[in-house]
Amino acid sequence: MSHPVERTIPAVSDGALELMLDGTIEAFALKIEPDWRTEALVNLRLIADAANLVRGLDLGDEFDPAPVYRP
């Protein structure tokens, strides 16, 4: 297969995003108000949709990320 290739990535479900956010809040020991969580979830949805767009282009397995450490 020659790259890049467009592909379809399943959207992250609302339930999965809630699990991700709640796990993050727990893991980072955040103490947040309910309305903060609501707003954070709205933002996480935007990020997830952006990630879906980005991951929808298959660059192949040998494409380095941009920031490569040079000693």
Add this chain to the structure above:
Amino acid sequence: MNLALDPKATAGVLSASATAAEIAAAVAGGTVTARAVVEAALARIAALDPKVNAFTDVTAARARARADALDAARANGEALGPLAGVPFAVKNLFDIAGLPTRAGSKINRELPPATRDATLVERLEAAGAVLVGGLNMGEYAYDFTGENVHDGASRNPHALDHMTGGSSGGSGAAIASGEVPLALGSDTNGSIRVPSSLCGIFGLKPTYGRLSRARSFPFVCAFDHLGPFARSAADLALAYDAMQGADGDDPAVADQPVEPAFPSLKQGIGGLRIAVAGGYFRQRAMPEALAVVDKVAQAVGATRAIDIPGAARARASAYIITAADGAALHAERLRTRPQDYDPAVRDRLIAGLAIPAAWTTAAQRFRRHFRAQMLALFENVDILLAPATPTRAPKLGQKTFVLDGITLPVRPNLGLFTQPISFIGLPVAAVPVWPDDGLPLAVQVIAPPWREDLALRVAYELEARGIARAPVASL
């Protein structure tokens, strides 16, 4: 005290509309003292800042001492630098010795004062410029509006109930109001170019890695750039040239020679292949945002439109990396002091903490791909023109606008056209254009990596032809 040597001769350089180049020439030539220039700037700040809220700190004593030292040096026959006596101010994420570096936040202003100036402050002062203060900004630079819940919004000098744009909002207001002729800001996703557009001033976002960020508060290390604002292209070039050079204190500074842009400013644009960015950059924009691009394109004879494939993905990738890296930077503060953040910043940072590494790595891989695509494109073109913002300055507090019939939130979408460009670190001159009697917008003059000189040449030409201009606001 006889500050000005000849009141008639000095009236121009002491006015709000004097450029840095004019001031430096007058101070170096002895037409006016640096002290007189600084006093005039401090008087303007005192008079105008209650209206525009650009300054968070005024370093008057330091400025007066520095100006007196310059005047003494001249009296001793010493040569002064290319920015002799030019008052300037910096976004308050730059370290200023003796002040806490607040970075627009409540939290950081409680930190101990900085012990040394940021590298770029040191370099401008080494060239003769005089720091007069720190400038308002969006909290932790995660902002396109210029609003700040702790210090109040910076206000657009051309319409005080409108946004300056952010996050370098104070920088935009200080220049457009005429408080100072030169300011510094930062640009992670558009924070130099957006205020330049909304305030109608010139701004330069250099190539990523060109100018040192040492001793400035970071946001997203992969995208953070620092650069100047001014009311003329020549002033941008003077400041940019004074700030170039290696700096071991910033690991991102590239091993790149100093390449002054000022000497080539007047070479004209003959022979430059200039095209308009099409596709993504012609959608979701108000007609006036496209009109100013077309006006510039016509002036420079650009008839080609070039699609930028992947621009939407570039913006999406920048969005992800920004959220993730910003969140990582703030994780511990979010745990210990979440109530002290601007809610609009805090809630995005909390979301950013949840981003999986697979998403940021995908974005960084796309970054390499997009860079390769753009470098290939620049084999056939020297300059790309694109809108800086999709609209003129929104009103303060405005939450949404309608672009192409779609209601969108203002805060993220002011950076619609800047994010794909800074994503791969290209140099951009933001050039202010006034499409009618209303508020201005800027055009992004985008060059290949390390060719700031080309972007500034085009900016200078547009200014010389009267297409671009940055008048001081009537306040």
